[in-house]
Amino acid sequence: MNEMDDEAILAELGVSVTPLKDGAHTAQEERLIAGFEDILRFVETHGRVPEHGEDRDIFERLYAVRLDRLRAIPSAHALLASLDTQGLLGAKPAVVDVEELEGMDDQALLAELGIAPEDDITQLRHVRSYEDRKAAEDIANRTPCKDFERFAPLFEKAETELKKGERRALRFGRNASVEEGDFFILGGQVVYVADIGESFRTPNGETDARLRVVYGNGTESNLLLRSLQRALYKDESGRRLTAPGAGPLFRDVMERDDVENGTIYVLRSRSANPFVVEHRELIHKIGVTGGKVETRIANAANEATYLLADVDVVATYKLSNLNRTKLENLFHRLFAPVLLDLTIEDRFGRPVKPREWFLVPLPVIDEAVARIVDGSITGMVYDPQTARLVSL
Structure with missing residues (x-):
């Protein structure tokens, strides 16, 4: 078949033949x-x-x-x-x-x-990227909230709690959690997540969901969870309002037990204890210090709290104006179901049961710290069966 025949066939199929541009x-x-x-x-x-x-x-x-x-x-x-x-x-x-x-x-x-x-x-x-533009378009497309009278008392209560210091406004972290009932500040307006629809998988593999979001000015929008996350993160004034009663872990004013600049550190033991050896990648010590971590663990091999063995620092998180006692107590509450139940003998032969060691994967600790920082840790517990943080 010659070239003209090819072009004729293409023409019959409705396909135009256009020379390629150099x-x-x-x-x-x-x-x-x-x-x-x-x-x-x-x-x-x-x-x-x-x-x-x-x-x-x-x-x-x-x-x-x-x-x-x-x-x-x-x-x-x-x-x-x-x-x-x-x-x-x-x-x-x-x-x-x-x-x-x-x-x-x-x-x-x-x-x-x-x-x-x-x-x-x-x-x-x-x-901007298509994702950022889509997020902003979702935020901009608002309609009047016909049942705003249902939500008005919630906004008034949240504002009162914020003024009393029962809630705090914290910077929103990248991809931080969004839950039903959460309050945020976006573009200078208070935002309430009234409903979260069924989650679905996006083409790029992310999990997303459609939200019903109500604004303090009496409007609402049905936007994607990822769109709200992006908008809050991009907004320099974007904030999460912490839940009341969560207790201030990070303060603007220093108090007793506070440290100006502190570090949450995560350690892994080099102990030769058979149980520790078997679960070494899962056993972690979580602590808080106002000084250098290296100084804190310098004598680990001689201290029962470190299992009388050297340790490896596998993660550190720098924070400011943190309440050390409350932060340590929070970790203990969160990971209480997987507290390491191990008794060892100290240098004098006395039985000691070290604290602050937990059977928890490092990525879960990463998530816990991120949630503490953005205030979404409230109401979360660790589920040992799924090795995940879940809502109560």
């Missing part, structure tokens, strides 16, 4: 394409083109401006023709002054599109 797209062209793909996603999601107007959210307004700019650039039509299956570029710009655009140089046009000059192509104005 070379890849330039960085500027790639950014034009990426910007247009954002607009296409918006149209696919909302069933309409992005519109101008102060009543529209910031992303829709940005996409509307970008679409007008692209419509006014002839070279963009040729570049994006294969993507423009809905004929978006054929319409006239809604508000843009075409003559003004024609008088702008390429660099100014690119700047209007959120694209930096060619010599600084890594700097994009207003451009």
